[in-house]
Amino acid sequence: MARQRYIQAINQVLLDEMERDKNIILFGEDVELAIFGDTREVFARFGPERVYNTPICENSLTGMAVGAAAAGRRVILHLMFGNFIYTGMDAIAHQMAKLRMMTGGQMNLPITVIAGYGGGRSLAAQHSDTPYPTLMNIGGVNVATPATPADAKGLLTTAIRGNNPTFFLEASGRGGDSGEVPDGDYLVPFGKAAVPREGQDVTICAIGTMVRPALKAARDLEEIGISAEVIDPRTLVPFDEDGIAASVSKTGRLVLVDEAKDRCGAASYIAGLMADRCFHALKAPIKRVTVPNVSMPYAGNAESAIFPNPEKIVATVLSIVNADQKSFA
Amino acid sequence: MESALSQLSNVDEAKRAEWMELYERMLLIRRAEERLGKEAQAGNLPGGVHLYIGQEASGVGVCSVLEDTDFITSTHRGHGHFLAKGGDLKAMFAELWGKRTGICKGMGGSMHVADVSKGILGANGIVGGGIAIAAGAAMGIKVAGEKKVAVCLFGDGAANQGVLMESLNMSAVWSFPVIWVLENNGLSEFTITRKVTAGEFTDRARAVGLPTITVDGNDVLAVQAAMKEAVDRAKSGGGSTFIETLTYRIRGHLEAEDAFLGGYSYRTQDEIEVWKAPDKDPILRFAARLIQEGAATAEELEELDAQVIGQVDEAVRYALDSEDADPELVFDITFSGQRA
Numbered sequence: 001m002a003r004q005r006y007i008q009a010i011n012q013v014l015l016d017e018m019e020r021d022k023n024i025i026l027f028g029e030d031v032e033l034a035i036f037g038d039t040r041e042v043f044a045r046f047g048p049e050r051v052y053n054t055p056i057c058e059n060s061l062t063g064m065a066v067g068a069a070a071a072g073r074r075v076i077l078h079l080m081f082g083n084f085i086y087t088g089m090d091a092i093a094h095q096m097a098k099l100r101m102m103t104g105g106q107m108n109l110p111i112t113v114i115a116g117y118g119g120g121r122s123l124a125a126q127h128s129d130t131p132y133p134t135l136m137n138i139g140g141v142n143v144a145t146p147a148t149p150a151d152a153k154g155l156l157t158t159a160i161r162g163n164n165p166t167f168f169l170e171a172s173g174r175g176g177d178s179g180e181v182p183d184g185d186y187l188v189p190f191g192k193a194a195v196p197r198e199g200q201d202v203t204i205c206a207i208g209t210m211v212r213p214a215l216k217a218a219r220d221l222e223e224i225g226i227s228a229e230v231i232d233p234r235t236l237v238p239f240d241e242d243g244i245a246a247s248v249s250k251t252g253r254l255v256l257v258d259e260a261k262d263r264c265g266a267a268s269y270i271a272g273l274m275a276d277r278c279f280h281a282l283k284a285p286i287k288r289v290t291v292p293n294v295s296m297p298y299a300g301n302a303e304s305a306i307f308p309n310p311e312k313i314v315a316t317v318l319s320i321v322n323a324d325q326k327s328f329a
Numbered sequence: 330m331e332s333a334l335s336q337l338s339n340v341d342e343a344k345r346a347e348w349m350e351l352y353e354r355m356l357l358i359r360r361a362e363e364r365l366g367k368e369a370q371a372g373n374l375p376g377g378v379h380l381y382i383g384q385e386a387s388g389v390g391v392c393s394v395l396e397d398t399d400f401i402t403s404t405h406r407g408h409g410h411f412l413a414k415g416g417d418l419k420a421m422f423a424e425l426w427g428k429r430t431g432i433c434k435g436m437g438g439s440m441h442v443a444d445v446s447k448g449i450l451g452a453n454g455i456v457g458g459g460i461a462i463a464a465g466a467a468m469g470i471k472v473a474g475e476k477k478v479a480v481c482l483f484g485d486g487a488a489n490q491g492v493l494m495e496s497l498n499m500s501a502v503w504s505f506p507v508i509w510v511l512e513n514n515g516l517s518e519f520t521i522t523r524k525v526t527a528g529e530f531t532d533r534a535r536a537v538g539l540p541t542i543t544v545d546g547n548d549v550l551a552v553q554a555a556m557k558e559a560v561d562r563a564k565s566g567g568g569s570t571f572i573e574t575l576t577y578r579i580r581g582h583l584e585a586e587d588a589f590l591g592g593y594s595y596r597t598q599d600e601i602e603v604w605k606a607p608d609k610d611p612i613l614r615f616a617a618r619l620i621q622e623g624a625a626t627a628e629e630l631e632e633l634d635a636q637v638i639g640q641v642d643e644a645v646r647y648a649l650d651s652e653d654a655d656p657e658l659v660f661d662i663t664f665s666g667q668r669a
Contacts, residue, residue, distance in 0.1 A: 025472050050472060052503070057495035060461040064496075067465020067479070070450050071400060073472060090492075094455045095462060102441040103451055104434035105662035140663050163665040190667075238667060 407452025
């Protein structure tokens with residue numbers, strides 16, 4: 001174990017994996033100078049033979065990832081901001097997600113797409129989106145949303161060594177967060193939720209960037225005698241239905257915290273699944289703390305007003321936990 | 330007569346065999362697609378088909394100089410490319426009939442025929458969808474230092490997609506071993522390309538410094554010669570080439586088009602007839618050349634035609650006799666080693 005920042009953990013995996021497997025290539029915009037820090041030293045270490053610092057043309061880059069993978073390479077594509085997933089969407093939706101199926105399984109497409117997502121830093125509407133609901137709906141691509149440096153390491157390693165297209169969505173605002181990271185080879189399996197905090201009265205299922213405010217809310221709730229379990233799906237595709245359902249069956253209450261917009265967001269999807277699977281165990285309606293169906297405004301106060309935060313999570317939990325019925329174990 | 334006889338002596342056995350192979354491949358595409366057209370119009374196929382009839386010399390000339398290890402990306406009009414690159418006729422027909430013996434197990438259909446073992450990275454239902462894939466495949470080849478090429482076959486409709494400029498630029502910047510083959514049939518689906526296009530497509534490639542070659546796309550030997558030059562350049566590290574093959578699509582954008590164009594058309598019957606004439610049709614032209622140069626007799630070509638039609642009949646029987654696709658399969662093959 002060593003303490004590492006989130007972005008350092010990602011950077012270390014890229015360096016280690018490219019060292020380990022000469023078949024890996026990495027390309028994307030500004031990867032040479034690494035504006036997020038995650039590709040630092042990659043170009044210097046592996047050179048222009050394996051690292052392409054590309055022009056700004058996401059529409060081709062996503063298609064090229066497919067072509068290079070089809071030609072037998074293991075591909076890491078850095079798309080910088082999650083919003084640029086939209087600009088490169090044609091080949092994502094039409095080729096990356098479908099080619100294996102349409103060819104009857106003839107192709108493996110070992111592609112890891114890295115992009116930073118989320119708001120909270122006054123980057124305005126075109127650089128603050130949380131695009132995973134779109135990716136989830138496309139079908140045919142995996143989606144990982146690491147919340148901690150350790151999960152960043154484990155999920156990225158699994159993505160790179162895997163044989164499927166995977167979107168590894170970095171929490172843009174969390175690059176400086178530190179945490180304990182296991183040494184050596186460390187893989188986190190896809191489709192397996194983590195439970196960073198156990199509890200009895202309510203399940204708070206939080207995705208990616210929302211895990212931290214959810215944990216803060218859980219600590220605040222504890223002070224008023226409510227025991228909240230925080231569960232982090234870690235990957236949205238594949239999704240750990242059983243893991244979340246087990247937690248909800250135990251607590252009987254579910255609050256979802258999701259930085260995506262509410263309409264057709266991950267929270268809405270999970271709410272639907274859990275209403276179906278855990279109906280008889282539920283003691284209260286499933287609640288969602290999400291971003292309303294508007295794009296992120298620029299002004300700091302306007303942005304925070306619509307952003308999920310610990311206070312909103314606590315208030316939402318309180319709306320479904322009857323203080324008289326809770327356990328004071 | 331005398332000149333024909335003197336040329337006859339120039340066609341040695343190896344060349345004769347090569348030419349006959351080109352001819353047979355074009356004929357196979359033609360007869361297979363004529364049959365598909367009939368079957369589609371009779372409502373016997375589950376989906377629509379976009380036929381390559383009239384353009385056979387382009388795809389066959391291009392693929393004639395490629396190895397199985399070279400890659401092609403194709404278009405929604407991809408049957409011809411599939412067969413030209415060595416794809417199996419029976420497996421293609423079974424695919425179009427939606428059978429589990431299909432080359433893509435019935436999961437792709439007409440617009441997505443692919444055989445990765447032959448370097449066919451797939452026909453593509455998105456106009457221009459193969460462009461960046463070809464650029465990426467070439468990048469992959471270059472990184473690995475392999476002696477292969479990636480060939481992007483695309484139409485003039487696709488040439489107006491922005492992704493082409495992006496990919497041309499990168500192929501020039503990094504000398505990717507990619508060959509851009511624009512099969513210019515003058516038609517962008519139901520629109521005359523000229524009406525919606527400024528300048529020449531080859532100028533767009535020249536703008537990024539790529540060498541360009543424009544050839545008569547209905548002359549299989551001319552296409553082959555242009556491709557040889559481009560493949561030699563790419564495989565010797567000289568980078569990308571842009572080839573434009575001038576051709577014409579004799580059939581509609583898709584076989585069902587008459588049904589919904591409501592009597593209107595984007596072209597005249599006279600124009601179509603010009604391209605069907607013996608001096609334009611790629612197969613009739615090459616047949617005349619084979620006979621003229623003494624590489625084959627009219628009787629031999631007729632015999633070959635009968636054989637090819639027999640192959641097509643057999644492929645239809647194979648498709649019809651095959652078991653339907655497995656509806657469970659889609660869940661197992663969307664991902665590798667992971668159920669969708």
